[in-house]
Amino acid sequence: xxxxIEELNLDNVDFYVKINSLAWKQTYxxxxxxxxxxxxxxxxxxxxxxxxxxNNINKPLNKAFLLKVNDKYVGMFSVCKSDKDNGELxxxxxxxxxxxxxxxxxxxxxxxxxxxxxxxxxxxxxCLSDNTNANNFYKHMGGVFVSNRDFTIPNQTLKENVYLxxx
Numbered sequence: 001x002x003x004x005i006e007e008l009n010l011d012n013v014d015f016y017v018k019i020n021s022l023a024w025k026q027t028y029x030x031x032x033x034x035x036x037x038x039x040x041x042x043x044x045x046x047x048x049x050x051x052x053x054x055n056n057i058n059k060p061l062n063k064a065f066l067l068k069v070n071d072k073y074v075g076m077f078s079v080c081k082s083d084k085d086n087g088e089l090x091x092x093x094x095x096x097x098x099x100x101x102x103x104x105x106x107x108x109x110x111x112x113x114x115x116x117x118x119x120x121x122x123x124x125x126x127c128l129s130d131n132t133n134a135n136n137f138y139k140h141m142g143g144v145f146v147s148n149r150d151f152t153i154p155n156q157t158l159k160e161n162v163y164l165x166x167x
Contacts, residue, residue, distance in 0.1 A: 001069070001102065005110055008057055008064035008078075015073040016066050017049040023075075023093030031130045033156045063114055067094070067107055074098045077107045079114050082124055086164070087115030089125045108141055116167050123167060126151065126160040138163045 008016055025037045039045055056062055067075035075094040082088035089111045094103055115123045125143060127134045128151065139145075143163030151160045 001106075003067060003069045003103070003106070005107070006066045006068060008053070008066065010054065010057065012066055012073070013053045013057065014046075014050050016064060016076050017046055017053055019066065019073055019076045019095065020091065020093060021046055021049070023095055026096045027093065027131065027134075028128070031128060032153065032158070036153050036155065039154075061118055063118075065107075065110065065114075067098075067103060069098065069103070075103055075107060077111050079111050079118070079123070081118065081120075084124075085120070085122075087118055087120035087123045089115070089123055092125075104137060105141070108137075112165065112167055121167050123165045125163045125165070127163065129159040129161050135161055141165070 006012055021041045024032070025041055028037060040049075053064070056064075061081040062078070063080070064078040065076065066073050067077075075092075075098055077092040078090045080088055080090055089108075092104065092107050092111065094107075112123060124146070125138055126149060127138055129135070129148070143165055145161055146164045147162045149160050149162055151158045
């Protein structure tokens with residue numbers, strides 16, 4: 001596997017946002033409202049997201065990374081401080097063509113390392129309850145189900161399963 005993991009910076013922030021938006025469209029089709037999935041993939045919304053991300057670059061307890069395979073950006077993840085005494089994996093997405101090739105495990109393990117560097121001994125992950133593949137992945141990676149919480153987007157409130165990982 002010829003890959004690199006790059007920390008988010010001003011030179012790659014647009015790729016990060018585009019990967020995130022496209023991965024949402026691919027991953028959540030049939031789970032998240034179609035209108036919202038189309039909205040986040042419009043040029044206007046992508047540009048707004050790029051500007052928001054530029055303002056969050058280099059915050060010490062908020063880090064984001066991109067996966068590049070054969071010189072093409074194909075995945076991303078972000079970690080931050082949770083509202084409790086844990087780090088949190090806020091997002092981990094791969095484009096459909098990169099799933100089931102081991103890259104999810106690579107990104108997940110790197111996320112654990114980054115949360116540890118941030119000073120945490122545990123990490124939580126919120127995963128939409130209806131996303132069976134992701135729930136199975138986090139269980140396979142050793143996650144222990146701890147609770148449910150609401151995840152709200154415009155026009156829709158979804159349930160998330162929250163998993164805990166000890167580092």
